[in-house]
Amino acid sequence: MPTLAIIGAGHVGRTLGRLFHESGAFTVQDVLARSAASAAAGTLFIGAGQACSSYSQLRKADVYLLAVTDDQIVSACEALAGAVPLQGSVVFHCSGALASDRLSAARDAGALVASVHPIRSFADVEAVAAHFAGTFCGVEGEEPALAVLLPALERIGARPVRIDASAKTVYHAAAVFASNYLVTVLDAALRAYQAAGIPEDVARELARPLAEESMRNVFRLGPAPALSGPIARGDMATVQRQQQALAAWDAATGALYAALVPPTQDLASRKR
Numbered sequence: 605m606p607t608l609a610i611i612g613a614g615h616v617g618r619t620l621g622r623l624f625h626e627s628g629a630f631t632v633q634d635v636l637a638r639s640a641a642s643a644a645a646g647t648l649f650i651g652a653g654q655a656c657s658s659y660s661q662l663r664k665a666d667v668y669l670l671a672v673t674d675d676q677i678v679s680a681c682e683a684l685a686g687a688v689p690l691q692g693s694v695v696f697h698c699s700g701a702l703a704s705d706r707l708s709a710a711r712d713a714g715a716l717v718a719s720v721h722p723i724r725s726f727a728d729v730e731a732v733a734a735h736f737a738g739t740f741c742g743v744e745g746e747e748p749a750l751a752v753l754l755p756a757l758e759r760i761g762a763r764p765v766r767i768d769a770s771a772k773t774v775y776h777a778a779a780v781f782a783s784n785y786l787v788t789v790l791d792a793a794l795r796a797y798q799a800a801g802i803p804e805d806v807a808r809e810l811a812r813p814l815a816e817e818s819m820r821n822v823f824r825l826g827p828a829p830a831l832s833g834p835i836a837r838g839d840m841a842t843v844q845r846q847q848q849a850l851a852a853w854d855a856a857t858g859a860l861y862a863a864l865v866p867p868t869q870d871l872a873s874r875k876r
Contacts, residue, residue, distance in 0.1 A: 605631045606666035606752065610653070611680055613637035613646030615726035616698050617671030619733050620760075621650035629756035634662050649729070659687035667752065668715075670697040670707075677702060682709040690715035694749045698722065701776040703769040704745040711746075718745025718753055719772075722762070723779060737761030744769040789864075790815060792857050799853055828874040835868045836875060 608630035610617045617635070624630040632652040636659065637643035643655035656662055662684075672680045677697050684695070691714030695707050700721040707717040721742040726732055741762045743750060757764050767775050790811060797807035821830035834842040843865060851858030 605629070606756075607631050607633040608667045608669060609634040609636070609662055609665040610646070610650075610669045610671055611636045611684060612669075612671035612676075613642050614671060615729045615732075616722070617669065618646050618649045619726055619729050619736070620669065620671065620698070620722070621646065621653065622733050623736055623760040624756060625650055625652045627756075627759045629759040630667060633665050636662060659683050662688050664688050665693065667694045667696070668710075670695065672697070674699045674702055677706050678709070681707050685709040685713040685715075689713075692716075694718065694752045696720055696745065696749065696753060700742065700779060701773055703772040704749075705769065716746045716749035716752075718743065718749035719769075720753060720757065720764075721776075738763060740765055742767045742775060744772070789860075792860055795854070795857065796850070828871055831868070831871050831875050835865065836872045838872070 605628060608621075608624060610621050610632065613635055621632050621635065625632045632647075632650055633654065634656050635643050635646040635650065635653040636656040637646055638657070640655060640657040643657055647653040647655045654661075665688075668684060668690075670677055670680050670684070677699060681695065681697075684690070690710050693710075693715045694717075695710040695715045696704070696718040697707065698720055699706075700723075702719070704717045704719040707715075707719075711717050719742075722736075723740045723742060724732065737760075739762050741757055741764050743753065743757070743764045744767050745753075754764050793811050793815075794804065794807045797810055798804055802810065818830060818832075824830075834840070834846075847858060847861050847865070850861050
């Protein structure tokens with residue numbers, strides 16, 4: 605089996621390390637973290653590997669996973685390139701926002717580079733490791749690197765999806781829209797209900813069927829057919845009254861509502 609070294613023993617590095625180890629996709633060789641304790645905890649979770657606390661301890665491997673934060677990818681790659689011979693190795697990172705071109709130091713040292721972004725939350729690493737099968741992973745990079753990584757990803761049950769490296773930031777923003785900003789919009793709805801005198805627990809129950817049915821309709825029918833409400837009906841007088849009322853109650857929420865009107869009008873035009 606190809607050997608794997610993991611730089612970064614956080615949630616993503618630990619989880620992928622365990623999955624690669626248990627599936628036999630790679631032999632986990634070294635796990636590097638900023639402290640010996642963190643590296644040891646990583647190897648314990650993975651069930652394999654030698655704990656390292658400095659780049660000088662790394663041995664040459666076939667594949668290197670940079671499971672570090674986005675702002676550390678370039679510096680970690682440069683440190684790796686300065687510590688071990690990378691000719692012929694594969695180096696990849698797991699950022700959803702940055703493309704594999706950030707690994708230029710490794711490429712200049714003769715490595716093949718790529719990025720693999722698992723599209724899910726890693727807050728509960730035990731749960732993710734136990735139920736990873738079916739997880740989509742956005743992948744891009746040099747074809748020989750992907751030729752090594754894609755079979756390994758499929759072996760752990762991932763569903764690789766190729767993405768355009770030049771649109772990596774837009775791709776990552778899509779996940780923010782689909783996850784983070786949904787929470788923000790629902791928070792606005794719950795606060796507006798409470799402004800009308802409805803207790804928070806009741807507000808959640810009022811919003812739940814609306815939100816859940818809308819989500820089901822989007823994924824069953826598509827966004828345009830799923831759109832309902834005053835803009836879909838062309839009732840802009842109601843929209844104007846709501847916008848004014850929200851702005852008077854809470855300026856930030858009123859601005860959020862106003863910002864959503866034009867794209868919702870575009871969506872309504874597709875519906876019609």
